[in-house]
Amino acid sequence: MKIKDAQEIYRKGGFSSIEPDYIKLVNTWKTLRLTEPIPNSDYLHGLYLMDLILQQTKRNVRMINGPGKDGWLDVLKDTFEQAIIRIKAANSFLKAIFFADEAPEPMVEWQRKYPDCVEYKLAKFIDASQLRHFVSCDGLMLRLEHPHEELTPDSNSDIITADMYLLNKVKARAMENYFDNLWSSPVLIKQK
Numbered sequence: 001m002k003i004k005d006a007q008e009i010y011r012k013g014g015f016s017s018i019e020p021d022y023i024k025l026v027n028t029w030k031t032l033r034l035t036e037p038i039p040n041s042d043y044l045h046g047l048y049l050m051d052l053i054l055q056q057t058k059r060n061v062r063m064i065n066g067p068g069k070d071g072w073l074d075v076l077k078d079t080f081e082q083a084i085i086r087i088k089a090a091n092s093f094l095k096a097i098f099f100a101d102e103a104p105e106p107m108v109e110w111q112r113k114y115p116d117c118v119e120y121k122l123a124k125f126i127d128a129s130q131l132r133h134f135v136s137c138d139g140l141m142l143r144l145e146h147p148h149e150e151l152t153p154d155s156n157s158d159i160i161t162a163d164m165y166l167l168n169k170v171k172a173r174a175m176e177n178y179f180d181n182l183w184s185s186p187v188l189i190k191q192k
Contacts, residue, residue: 003070003160004153006044010075022052029166037163040143043070044157049164050076050135050143057083057137060092062179065133067100068107070151077106083137084110088117096120097182099131121183134175141165142172 025038040046054061054076061083073080087094094117096107103111103120110118133145145162149155165171 001042001044001157002153003043003151003155003157006042006047006157007071007075007153009044010047022048026052026056026166033167035165035168035170037144037165037168040145040160040162040164042158043160046143046145046160046162047072047075049162051079053135053137053141053143053164053166054079054083056141058086059090059138060087061094061096061135061137062176063094063096063133063135064131064179064182065096065098065135066131066150067098067102068104070153070155071104073104073106080106081110084114084118088114092117094118095179095183097123097179099123123182134179136172136175136179139173139176140167140169142168142175144171144175 028034029038038049040049050072084094094110094114096103096119098104098107098120100122103122107118107120111120132147134143136142142165143162144165145160148159148161151160
């Protein structure tokens with residue numbers, strides 16, 4: 001399956017098509033207080049899991065990503081925007097670093113629409129294939145991708161694998177600290 005096929009499946013069914021099963025998963029994780037990761041086996045699975053944690057997000061998001069040429073922010077645009085609205089109400093932030101020459105259009109749009117809580121920076125990286133993209137939410141939830149080649153809609157969806165942590169403050173905060181150090185680094189960050 002190609003990434004564009006996974007996006008089409010997601011768009012047709014959306015999160016609501018599998019929501020009861022994922023909510024059961026989250027409730028089980030919370031009840032058992034599990035901190036182990038849920039393996040994320042491909043792009044479609046990643047969309048569902050990302051939707052799930054964004055729906056739970058109330059305070060902040062930090063993310064590091066590549067150029068976003070696969071269009072994942074477009075696919076999850078509505079869920080991201082709902083999270084941004086909750087973040088804005090909490091007087092907090094969504095911050096993103098893109099290892100790219102320009103930010104994906106949804107991020108540019110959100111920064112214009114919510115300038116008091118959405119920020120992004122562009123950065124350079126010598127070997128982007130070794131970069132671990134991640135999204136950390138509320139210092140508790142984390143989706144940590146394994147390194148992969150640059151994505152396009154025609155990439156195979158199984159080249160995306162990740163570990164999804166639903167309740168791991170230690171892991172999420174470690175990645176947030178990494179993000180915060182990178183955010184303030186004048187060496188890696190490009191000027192817009």
